[in-house]
Structure formats: structure tokens, C-alpha cells
Amino acid sequence: MESKTTKKVTRGRPVCEIKQAEQKAKLIFSAKQLLNIKSYSQITIRDIASEASINSAMIKYYFGGKENLFVELIQSIADEQFSQFEDLGEHKKPVYLFIRRFGEILQSHPGIVHLLSEEVLNKTTPLARAFMAAFPARVSKFLPPLIQQETGISDTKKAKLAAFQLITLLVSPYILKTLRQQAWQIDDTEIQGEAWAKDLYRHFIYGLKESNTNEVES
Known part of the structure; x- marks a missing residue:
């Protein structure tokens, strides 16, 4: 009888630390680019994620939210x-x-x-x-x-x-x-x-x- 294996669902979260650092840097850079042309209040999490081509859930995962992302920026x-x-x-x-x-x-x-x-x-x-x-x-x-x-x-x-x-x-x-x-x-x-x-x-x-x-x- 074959044993069942459980696959870990990462929900888009990269396991590699280098990859995580790359994604964080990309999100920060995208926020910076948007801030040069739009006000902070006009920029949404979806805008940043779209600019970075990264799932918007990653912003909460890495930073806890939009404000903390801009603090790091x-x-x-x-x-x-x-x-x-x-x-x-x-x-x-x-x-x-x-x-x-x-x-x-x-x-x-x-x-x-x-x-x-x-x-x-x-x-x-x-x-x-x-x-x-x-x-x-x-x-x-x-x-x-x-x-x-x-x-x-x-x-x-x-x-x-x-x-x-x-x-x-x-x-x-x-x-x-x-x-x-x-x-x-x-x-x-x-x-x-x-x-x-x-x-x-x-x-x-x-x-x-x-x-x-x-x-x-x-």
C-alpha cells in the first residue's frame, strides 16, 4: 500500500533566503518608483505588488503592511x-x-x-x-x-x-x-x-x- 505524502503549501513564499531578500528588495524598489510619481495615500498594496510582479500577500508576509514597507524604504x-x-x-x-x-x-x-x-x-x-x-x-x-x-x-x-x-x-x-x-x-x-x-x-x-x-x- 502506497504511503501518502503531504506536500507543504508555501502560498508563494520562497524558502530560499536569497530569494526572499530579492523579493523584499524588489517590493521596496517598486514602492520607491511609485512614490516618485504618486502620493503615499494614493499608493495601494496592489499597486506595489503589480509594479514588482509579486503576489500582494507577500507585502504583509515580509513587512506586515504598507506602512512598514515604507518605513524600510x-x-x-x-x-x-x-x-x-x-x-x-x-x-x-x-x-x-x-x-x-x-x-x-x-x-x-x-x-x-x-x-x-x-x-x-x-x-x-x-x-x-x-x-x-x-x-x-x-x-x-x-x-x-x-x-x-x-x-x-x-x-x-x-x-x-x-x-x-x-x-x-x-x-x-x-x-x-x-x-x-x-x-x-x-x-x-x-x-x-x-x-x-x-x-x-x-x-x-x-x-x-x-x-x-x-x-x-x-
Whole structure:
């Protein structure tokens, strides 16, 4: 008499760890691509699965849901992008290089701007908290010392306020895109590239050094 064997049903879940990692990476990449063209609230689990050509059940299996998937996306982008800031302290003009590199992140990752303006500001969701930890919190740690290094400012509180001002100058043209384009007729090319970075850098550094000099003299 033949013995009956029971086959394990995987429901599309790959047993191989490498295959699992590949599927997770593919889902995260697909979410990133969609976020560049759609708002977070408009993106569905089905959209992500379709873009990745993977069963939508895998999103819950790997991440627990859409929000956790985007939390991992935020962390992966932050880890990848912030690695390029590690050597700034070795340069003569670290603040200028920061402006250039941070501007490139804003240009090449419009989805990050979408998340910031639509899902992070004035919200306290897990996604918003993850974004704050991955981006603003990191910048608040390493940018003030760079400003102190380049300007000679000794007051750490003043350096922190200056760093916040600089981030505001960099990010606001992207968050206020509709206002910038429709009311001021300033297109994207005018807030990008070397010329914009140099102009922003000169105004920021000059004003900061002038303020610091006046305080010392008084």
C-alpha cells in the first residue's frame, strides 16, 4: 500500500533566503518608483505588488503592511544617501559640499519630498517618526559641527539654529513647489545645479560670518 505524502503549501513564499531578500528588495524598489510619481495615500498594496510582479500577500508576509514597507524604504534611502556625507569634515568648504549633495538628494528622490510634505509634517504616525529619525535627526547631529568648523562659531546653540535655517532654505522650494511655480514663476532648473548652490552658500555663509563678527565686536 502506497504511503501518502503531504506536500507543504508555501502560498508563494520562497524558502530560499536569497530569494526572499530579492523579493523584499524588489517590493521596496517598486514602492520607491511609485512614490516618485504618486502620493503615499494614493499608493495601494496592489499597486506595489503589480509594479514588482509579486503576489500582494507577500507585502504583509515580509513587512506586515504598507506602512512598514515604507518605513524600510525610508531607512534604506537614508542609509544609502547619508554615506556620502561621512567625509565632509575633511574638506575646506564642507557646508558648500553639503548643500550640493543634499540638493542632489532632493532632486533625485522626489518621493522623499512627497512624504515630507504630505505624511510627515504635523503628524505623529510611525511613518512620520521613522522619517524624522532617518533624515532630520541625522542632519541635526552632523551639520552644526560642520558649520562651526567652517565659520569658527563657538556657540553650539547658534550653530544648531544656523543648521536649521540652512535646511529650511534647501527644502522649502521643493515643499512649496506649487507656490514657487505658479506665483513666482520659478521652475525646477532655477533651484538646482552649481549656480544655485553657490549663490545659496555665499548668502548663508556671508550672513552667518557677518553676524558672528558683529557679536564678537559688540
